[in-house]
Amino acid sequence: MTGISGLSAKERAYRDTKARILDGSLPGGDLITEGQVADTLAMSRTPVREAFLRLEAEGLLRLFPKRGALVVAVSPSEVEAVLEARELVEGHALTKLCAAPEADRAVVAGALHAVLDIQRAALAAGDEQAFAEADRRFHITLVESVHNPILLELYASLRDRQLRMNLGSLEKGPTRPQAILAQHEAIVDALGIGDAEQARARLRVHLDATRVSVVGR
Amino acid sequence: MTGISGLSAKERAYRDTKARILDGSLPGGDLITEGQVADTLAMSRTPVREAFLRLEAEGLLRLFPKRGALVVAVSPSEVEAVLEARELVEGHALTKLCAAPEADRAVVAGALHAVLDIQRAALAAGDEQAFAEADRRFHITLVESVHNPILLELYASLRDRQLRMNLGSLEKGPTRPQAILAQHEAIVDALGIGDAEQARARLRVHLDATRVSVVGR
DNA sequence: TCGATGCATCTTGTATGCATCATGTGTCCG
DNA sequence: CGGACACATGATGCATACAAGATGCATCGA
Numbered sequence: 001m002t003g004i005s006g007l008s009a010k011e012r013a014y015r016d017t018k019a020r021i022l023d024g025s026l027p028g029g030d031l032i033t034e035g036q037v038a039d040t041l042a043m044s045r046t047p048v049r050e051a052f053l054r055l056e057a058e059g060l061l062r063l064f065p066k067r068g069a070l071v072v073a074v075s076p077s078e079v080e081a082v083l084e085a086r087e088l089v090e091g092h093a094l095t096k097l098c099a100a101p102e103a104d105r106a107v108v109a110g111a112l113h114a115v116l117d118i119q120r121a122a123l124a125a126g127d128e129q130a131f132a133e134a135d136r137r138f139h140i141t142l143v144e145s146v147h148n149p150i151l152l153e154l155y156a157s158l159r160d161r162q163l164r165m166n167l168g169s170l171e172k173g174p175t176r177p178q179a180i181l182a183q184h185e186a187i188v189d190a191l192g193i194g195d196a197e198q199a200r201a202r203l204r205v206h207l208d209a210t211r212v213s214v215v216g217r
Numbered sequence: 218m219t220g221i222s223g224l225s226a227k228e229r230a231y232r233d234t235k236a237r238i239l240d241g242s243l244p245g246g247d248l249i250t251e252g253q254v255a256d257t258l259a260m261s262r263t264p265v266r267e268a269f270l271r272l273e274a275e276g277l278l279r280l281f282p283k284r285g286a287l288v289v290a291v292s293p294s295e296v297e298a299v300l301e302a303r304e305l306v307e308g309h310a311l312t313k314l315c316a317a318p319e320a321d322r323a324v325v326a327g328a329l330h331a332v333l334d335i336q337r338a339a340l341a342a343g344d345e346q347a348f349a350e351a352d353r354r355f356h357i358t359l360v361e362s363v364h365n366p367i368l369l370e371l372y373a374s375l376r377d378r379q380l381r382m383n384l385g386s387l388e389k390g391p392t393r394p395q396a397i398l399a400q401h402e403a404i405v406d407a408l409g410i411g412d413a414e415q416a417r418a419r420l421r422v423h424l425d426a427t428r429v430s431v432v433g434r
Numbered sequence: 435t436c437g438a439t440g441c442a443t444c445t446t447g448t449a450t451g452c453a454t455c456a457t458g459t460g461t462c463c464g
Numbered sequence: 465c466g467g468a469c470a471c472a473t474g475a476t477g478c479a480t481a482c483a484a485g486a487t488g489c490a491t492c493g494a
Contacts, residue, residue: 050270053267082367088368092305154367264479282447284445441491450479453477456476459473462469
């Protein structure tokens with residue numbers, strides 16, 4: 001029935017719409033309807049409807065009864081909320097790692113180092129795509145080390161939201177990537193010696209820099 | 218057209234099913250179908266389907282394509298995950314409050330004291346229902362003080378899951394409520410003097426006691 | 435007897451139709 | 465000229481219909 005793709009219609013509607021929101025083709029403040037998306041994707045309204053519900057749960061859409069779906073605009077307060085939650089979750093990961101047996105910490109630190117190598121290479125090669133992916137991987141790896149599905153899922157949703165904020169933001173400037181990499185390295189260094197306070201402080205620095213880059217102050 | 222209730226069919230399906238999962242009428246491991254629920258509530262499958270999707274997102278159901286919906290059984294690891302997340306969020310609230318201006322802290326402390334009064338009265342009256350509601354109110358008030366919608370929503374979902382764990386647990390014992398109340402009071406006391414470390418430690422005690430009550434160890 | 439196959443049945447996935455509700459507009463009345 | 469009302473329009477909410485996948489069981493063959 002879908003014919004082309006092996007994915008269900010619901011999944012296609014979800015991914016397509018989400019992608020269009022995240023990459024900015026559907027700007028915040030836009031009002032879209034089930035019918036529009038259904039027509040575009042050549043499917044009925046039913047799967048689109050389910051995709052919309054999911055996107056609303058993720059905070060990307062806001063549904064208005066009988067009126068349409070509003071693409072939620074990124075507000076400064078949302079930026080704050082996302083960053084606060086990120087600091088909480090990632091900071092927890094750092095603390096927990098530093099309190100964990102040496103061996104466990106070493107494993108994660110090793111994984112993080114590997115990611116940093118990739119990120120360094122991406123920076124040298126000027127591959128923004130790979131750099132962003134490595135950045136994502138870095139933070140995900142950190143949060144995964146907590147082994148808590150609930151926190152991991154929350155974090156994934158936070159990353160998605162942040163993605164959208166980044167592109168709304170000012171140009172990152174050519175020095176941003178280097179700064180990001182340096183901040184990552186600083187965090188891993190603190191982690192390497194098991195200094196939780198230091199690691200958290202550096203995480204805070206990293207997220208503050210992110211905030212500045214996003215809200216411009 | 219449902220006529221009777223002012224709620225939408227989707228909302229009724231969601232609340233009813235959720236309630237039946239949380240109160241144990243639908244035990245973990247059960248396989249339910251959209252049709253069953255739709256018949257029971259005298260509505261079509263469509264709104265039930267949407268309710269199921271929502272419940273899956275909350276971690277209460279797990280949907281299997283073309284097979285049905287599994288009521289997720291509470292696992293020990295889920296208990297750990299929920300409690301870890303709760304400690305993280307509530308602990309953050311305590312820390313943030315202690316770092317906030319005296320006035321802000323006093324406002325929240327006042328609200329918490331008010332809730333404790335209610336809880337004390339409920340305990341004296343032997344009103345379990347009211348006691349549980351006050352307990353819920355206590356923790357929600359704490360988390361609300363963070364003013365972060367993302368964390369608040371996460372917390373709400375955590376509380377729901379915990380609800381279900383409690384009833385699967387051993388009898389609470391007549392002394393449990395008193396212990397809970399005492400632990401709450403201890404937390405608020407530490408908060409009153411702005412001692413974040415102390416408050417967090419007491420929160421940890423409280424949640425540990427909860428874990429013992431739930432998993433029995 | 436045991437395993438493979440085909441079918442009946444059940445459930446979901448999607449499409450479609452209709453009723454309802456919200457909104458904007460044009461007209462009529464003051 | 466201004467405001468209220470009736471209606472056209474468009475969207476969702478829900479019901480229903482149908483197709484397709486998954487499962488269990490009976491049946492058949494070795």
